[in-house]
């Protein structure tokens with residue numbers, strides 16, 4: 001499960017998926033996670049897995065994800081394979097009794113998430129964390145802290161903007177919601193502290209065909225009455241741009257632009273945008289992995305649970321229903337079990 005490093009036990013992390021995210025996570029596990037090392041990596045493309053393993057120097061490469069899960073040198077598993085494989089692999093980790101950090105979404109459907117929840121509850125131990133890394137982003141953290149201090153009064157409304165320069169190459173229809181909007185859904189629940197009970201999706205009818213297919217507005221309502229509006233635009237061209245502001249009874253809290261320097265030159269002020277989410281959320285991904293490794297070592301769960309994964313996907317299901325019908329859709333969710341606190 002671990003290896004001695006300088007006399008101290010080090011957690012062996014096994015990564016499933018050596019694509020864009022898997023390779024990044026593997027590097028973070030190898031270089032930036034105290035008390036842990038990369039023990040194994042799997043990818044259907046063995047050459048891709050080998051390249052990451054060689055770079056880390058401590059890992060074994062395989063094309064079989066179950067080989068990583070069953071490896072005695074692997075104490076905890078990080079799943080970064082395509083979304084539709086998440087449930088099966090997470091269930092295998094639970095069967096092996098290994099802690100797992102599964103990239104979001106936990107599953108593309110609420111039904112898939114429920115299978116994980118049932119297996120985790122039957123096991124009787126919290127082993128699943130879902131990779132909603134924005135919970136570890138310093139900017140969102142500062143917003144949540146400002147809300148917790150109470151001087152702004154109660155939150156009323158969350159405005160969010162989620163723009164990608166271009167849709168990711170792996171996007172299939174519906175992923176704008178199940179893969180992208182789930183972030184705002186999770187952040188809304190986390191900032192506002194209330195479950196979402198209804199969703200309405202409105203599509204833009206203007207612009208070039210490609211642009212409007214990738215642009216929509218989501219309006220959510222929480223059980224406590226908060227409103228949430230999310231602009232999703234997957235073809236913004238100029239860069240990756242994430243924004244958020246919570247309007248409260250006595251003030252607002254908004255995310256500051258992430259660039260550390262603004263340049264004024266030639267009668268203009270400018271600052272750079274990241275190309276995609278990896279650069280914008282690099283700190284969040286690193287802090288998430290470090291916190292997960294600590295949580296595994298101490299046995300104290302952190303971050304988003306399987307329940308949070310289920311709740312986000314249940315709302316995504318309602319968004320998809322609204323997108324299809326053009327009408328608001330209720331969120332169908334089971335009551336929260338005491339197991340998830």
Ligand code: ISE
Pocket residue numbers: 164168179180183277
């Ligand atoms: C991508 O899959 C992510 O996970 C990013 O965090 C998100 O912002 C992006 O829109 C998704 O496509």
